[in-house]
Amino acid sequence: VYSHSQLSTYEECPLKYKLCYRDGIKRDTEGVEGFLGNMVHETLKKCYDNVKLTKLSTLDELLTCYHSLWQKNWHDDIVITKKELTPEHYHNLGRKMLEIYYQRHAPFDKDITIGTEMRIRFSLDDGGKYQLQGLIDRLSRTPDGIHHINDYKTSAYLPGQEDIDNDRQLALYQIGIQKKWPDIKEIRLVWHYLAFDRELVSARSAEKLADLAQNTIRLIDEIELAEEFLPQESGLCDWCEYPDLCPNRKHFYTVEALSIIEYLNEPGVVLVNRYAELREKAREIDEETTKVKEALVEYARREGVTVIRGSDRKARVKFDEKLKFPGKSEPGRKELDEAIAKAGKWHDVSQLDTTALTRVIEGGLWDKALIDEVMKYGRIEETNAVYLSKLKEGEE
Numbered sequence: 001v002y003s004h005s006q007l008s009t010y011e012e013c014p015l016k017y018k019l020c021y022r023d024g025i026k027r028d029t030e031g032v033e034g035f036l037g038n039m040v041h042e043t044l045k046k047c048y049d050n051v052k053l054t055k056l057s058t059l060d061e062l063l064t065c066y067h068s069l070w071q072k073n074w075h076d077d078i079v080i081t082k083k084e085l086t087p088e089h090y091h092n093l094g095r096k097m098l099e100i101y102y103q104r105h106a107p108f109d110k111d112i113t114i115g116t117e118m119r120i121r122f123s124l125d126d127g128g129k130y131q132l133q134g135l136i137d138r139l140s141r142t143p144d145g146i147h148h149i150n151d152y153k154t155s156a157y158l159p160g161q162e163d164i165d166n167d168r169q170l171a172l173y174q175i176g177i178q179k180k181w182p183d184i185k186e187i188r189l190v191w192h193y194l195a196f197d198r199e200l201v202s203a204r205s206a207e208k209l210a211d212l213a214q215n216t217i218r219l220i221d222e223i224e225l226a227e228e229f230l231p232q233e234s235g236l237c238d239w240c241e242y243p244d245l246c247p248n249r250k251h252f253y254t255v256e257a258l259s260i261i262e263y264l265n266e267p268g269v270v271l272v273n274r275y276a277e278l279r280e281k282a283r284e285i286d287e288e289t290t291k292v293k294e295a296l297v298e299y300a301r302r303e304g305v306t307v308i309r310g311s312d313r314k315a316r317v318k319f320d321e322k323l324k325f326p327g328k329s330e331p332g333r334k335e336l337d338e339a340i341a342k343a344g345k346w347h348d349v350s351q352l353d354t355t356a357l358t359r360v361i362e363g364g365l366w367d368k369a370l371i372d373e374v375m376k377y378g379r380i381e382e383t384n385a386v387y388l389s390k391l392k393e394g395e396e
């Protein structure tokens with residue numbers, strides 16, 4: 001059984017997906033943003049559950065509920081990535097969101113709540129092979145019979161209409177709801193962006209839902225067949241629970257715990273610092289070498305000499321003429337190629353471009369029989385490269 005969050009994790013970073021869902025490695029750490037979201041969700045659930053029981057909570061009651069949930073559930077493994085912020089900042093943020101939501105929606109009588117934190121499980125195909133599950137924050141029905149799949153968002157980012165029209169999560173829930181209650185015809189997907197006091201609404205046609213089901217089935221197939229789960233770096237790495245198991249982050253994680261002396265003597269740190277220093281020197285030397293070479297040529301031309309004497313070396317400057325033809329993307333190249341090919345001399349002057357061949361094979365651009373034939377001559381060799389870059393903000 002898959003969930004939207006499982007599918008998204010795979011799309012964001014296959015390695016994280018593997019560690020979390022295939023290997024089942026669970027972590028106690030939790031981002032403060034996720035914790036805040038959970039507390040706000042719990043409070044709103046309580047609010048609507050009370051309304052179902054005909055009890056309208058006052059704002060004070062809700063905020064007290066929020067505060068006690070926060071106190072009860074807060075634990076030492078909650079991670080605050082933004083160093084300038086404290087738990088109080090996040091607590092206040094959640095409180096503010098609830099106040100704004102309450103003011104907009106109280107007395108919560110514009111619709112009927114069918115369920116809060118509703119667990120749904122459904123299949124995308126008739127055979128029951130592609131099972132999905134999810135949790136709907138709140139399912140409601142307006143007086144004119146339109147069902148709303150409501151989702152509370154506590155994020156600090158407000159997406160555009162196009163983003164939400166392409167959002168997968170609630171649209172999948174719509175498929176699940178319509179499978180469960182086929183008589184429900186009209187559904188709206190509603191995101192409540194609490195920090196912005198904004199409701200974003202999207203509706204999906206039957207065709208769009210059918211496309212979504214097909215795309216999701218394809219994605220599930222890809223995940224099931226996957227053998228290689230490579231790390232994929234993104235802005236989300238700062239919130240990843242597996243830095244110690246990720247080749248992209250492991251070294252950062254390891255050296256973070258070291259004292260400054262240990263850090264500066266750590267072999268990896270020493271090597272990177274030395275490599276960066278040498279690369280910088282090499283760049284300076286390259287630049288200077290080019291300038292001196294140009295000056296030597298200029299000197300030889302001006303003085304009419306071809307050999308210039310130094311203290312223990314001499315430099316020979318050679319002036320020569322070389323036949324040149326247009327390069328690959330230069331004017332005249334196409335016509336030149338055509339002229340040679342037309343004369344039937346192409347094989348005299350051309351040879352296989354193995355870089356292009358590698359691209360074709362890796363991209364699977366030829367038919368399988370030809371690829372198999374060519375691959376008799378190919379071999380896999382381990383290569384390596386070292387790329388230096390500046391540390392990003394937050395990595396320093």
Ligand code: SF4
Nearest residue numbers: 013231232237240246
């Ligand atoms: S740190 Fe980033 S790249 Fe590494 S597993 Fe986590 S999300 Fe993937």
